[in-house]
Amino acid sequence: MVADRAPAPPVAPAPKTPRIIAVGSGKGGVGKSTLTANLAVALARMGRKVGVVDADVYGPSQPTLFDNKGAKPEGRNEKLVPVPSRHGVPVLSMGHLVEPGKALAWRGPMAGNAMAQLVDAHWGDTELLLIDLPPGTGDVQLTMLSKFKPEGAVIVSTPQDLALIDAQRAANLFETGKVPIIGLVENMSGYTCPSCGEVSDPFGKGGVEDASEGTGIPFLGRIPLAMEIRISSDAGSPSAAGDSAEAEPFRDIARKLSD
Numbered sequence: 001m002v003a004d005r006a007p008a009p010p011v012a013p014a015p016k017t018p019r020i021i022a023v024g025s026g027k028g029g030v031g032k033s034t035l036t037a038n039l040a041v042a043l044a045r046m047g048r049k050v051g052v053v054d055a056d057v058y059g060p061s062q063p064t065l066f067d068n069k070g071a072k073p074e075g076r077n078e079k080l081v082p083v084p085s086r087h088g089v090p091v092l093s094m095g096h097l098v099e100p101g102k103a104l105a106w107r108g109p110m111a112g113n114a115m116a117q118l119v120d121a122h123w124g125d126t127e128l129l130l131i132d133l134p135p136g137t138g139d140v141q142l143t144m145l146s147k148f149k150p151e152g153a154v155i156v157s158t159p160q161d162l163a164l165i166d167a168q169r170a171a172n173l174f175e176t177g178k179v180p181i182i183g184l185v186e187n188m189s190g191y192t193c194p195s196c197g198e199v200s201d202p203f204g205k206g207g208v209e210d211a212s213e214g215t216g217i218p219f220l221g222r223i224p225l226a227m228e229i230r231i232s233s234d235a236g237s238p239s240a241a242g243d244s245a246e247a248e249p250f251r252d253i254a255r256k257l258s259d
């Protein structure tokens, strides 16, 4: 007689890799990190389990935006454990791995490998990862396209032509890698003088929307140039975490991503 077999122990489900949305730009300084952090915070406020990978080797700024500078991620089973933030968004950044200012030395495959470590980490129940890419079209982007297939990319640009031409180059890279461009965002679009209310356009206006019409890539929205956005970013509490008027454009774009 064959003894009854003990039931097999339940097999722990393999951890799911979060879905990935890459945030890219052609140039540095156009607000890619600011947008990434604000979208993550807005999505978290909508109840989404979202994490941020800061792969910007040239200037990792997510530890500042999420106020967890100086944190050192732990390792478990040879993988990194993301650093929590007070906005409910776990973060892993190049800036958590190296001293500020030293990341620049990481060019080429080393930067690509570092990015891979940040993505292939213990993301737990995180369902969506936003990746803040370095500007341009270098090794980090190529590693990301070959190792992790983002479900889409958001491209941010300021309105003026020069930034737009570079943004187009970034968009081409994603298209070549068969990653759909979810849409374009125009940042630093219009400035309202806090004293007189006059609206001016230091970087022009509408260029990104025009590019969207020209290319057929959806236009996701425009973010104004606003002191509040810069101050909240520097204070480690992105605008979308609060209830200022500046939070709304970020929330609006987050809603479009969430659809």
Ligand code: ADP
Binding pocket: 025, 027, 028, 029, 030, 031, 032, 033, 034, 035, 059, 061, 187, 188, 189, 223, 224, 225, 226, 227, 229, 230, 231, 233, 234
């Ligand atoms: P990138 O990631 O493209 O290099 P950042 O997000 O780091 O750019 O932004 C560059 C600088 O511009 C930061 O000091 C940031 O606070 C500021 N900034 C970005 N977007 C805005 C905005 N819409 N209004 C005001 N300041 C902004």
